[in-house]
Amino acid sequence: MTILQIAILTIAAIMIGQLHKGRSLALLAVSTFAVFWLQPAEPYRTLVYWLPLATLAIVVFSWALTSIPETRGWKQNWPALAVMVGAALLMDLNHSFRLTQVFTADTPNLRYTLIVIIAIAAVAFSLARWQRANRFWQFIAFIGIVLIFVFLKSPVLLQKARDAVAALRAGNTGDTSIPFAWLGFSYLAFRLLHTIRDRQTGRLPSVTLAEYVNYVLFFPSFTAGPIDRLERFIKELRLPLPLASEDWLDAGTRLLIGLFKKFVVADLLAVISISDVLVARVNHAGWLWLFLYAYTFRIYFDFSGYTDIAIGIGRLMGIRLPENFLSPYLKPNLTQFWNSWHITLTQWFRAYFFNPLTRVLRSGKISMPVWIIILVTQISTMVLIGLWHGIAAGFVAWGLWHGAGLFIQNRWSDFIRPRLPAWTRTRSGQTILNLAGIFLTFNFVALGWLFFTLSTPAIAWQAMQKLFGMA
């Protein structure tokens, strides 16, 4: 998001925070509007309209599939539906208003939009109606969302899609950039998958359409997280307004800290952050370490600054989002680093992948040595977290790096714990171990970023050799 967009959304949040009644619907209106408004330009121009509409459709379908009859009544939900349809039609009408600063004027013809919206409503209605088949459709929806996610994260598949569209248009694309930059889908998908999975296991709280859409599309966290959990979010949403004065102070401080971290510190560090070009041109190890540390801090300040902004804007409306970062670079081991870096994503993967897999392997009929289970579960989880960022060799390598690191740390502490000499239990002994741990962990994480940010593992390997004076 740009500073202007943040400023406008902050004003919207302040206004919502002032409401004594109707926060849920006001929030819904702003969030729906933001889904359209924030969508970046596309080479195929009407996609700027269709992608946000598809976002709304997927969210409504998921609600229809996961809701229970008590919360599905027409009376409770028509205002939310009206707000969403109204926002979608209003955005479409921008071809008449031509407010191009706000949204593209290349919106589709109203007739098509109406047909699509009626079709979406019909599908949602049928999904909600056919209760008995829901388990099947929940399964299909889960797989479908994962497949779209894989498609959007895979440069190869995106390229194929672009070529296919270009062929249809007889080579007349007018633009070579990759289409389908579907705003917010990475985060949206993981919220939806959580609700579908929890409905399957019977743990999902029952919510109305407005509550569900507010959770999934909550505008402060829509584009870059945190990935909250539905039960936590609606507790916040159901708390009464207005805010106390300390809420204002907290929200404002958090927002300003976030803006400073993201737009001052991170943007300054970006200038000297390690890159393919720097790795190719600079041979001096000292400089490369500096560039690497610059990137290490930049990615932290950028992402955690963004989270601070989201948390601050959320608080302006009386909604506390979960923390995503808790001083990750000051942790004495890799396990603790992963307890404090992109926390909500890591917890998602623990809850829906690592824990179930470990449970099955631990209580399964075939007894496997503990170390094999740890190796398999840590590596696969970390590789998946890597792939979440994009389907590319570098992200896989980054996942392997951390998976291997967690495995080695686990085995090492298992080995060393009973053998630690008495001095390590004294206060000064603890401090020394802690400082050594922080130093090691920080540098391990920093080196890992090479795979994450440089375009191929080969370049990352070259950088590593230069850093250690081996090239």
Place this chain on the structure above:
Amino acid sequence: MNEFQTTIGEYISSSVLKQPKRQIRFDEPLISSGLVDSFSLVDLALFVEDQFGVHLDDTELNAQTFDTLDQLANLIQGRQSK
């Protein structure tokens, strides 16, 4: 009264930390401190389920749900009395 805390504390000292003599305080952070890592946490859940007949869901194995022996004991107590 503190039966849950003691039993689970002994389990963590002996099976997770492999330091049977180590005493774990009832208010000592277990997860956020990294004392119990993600793998041992699943084992801990299986132990609690076996020992006390209470289910801990995969989505609950995190420091927000419980981080200390006291908090875990509360959770177990709450579920047993249901």
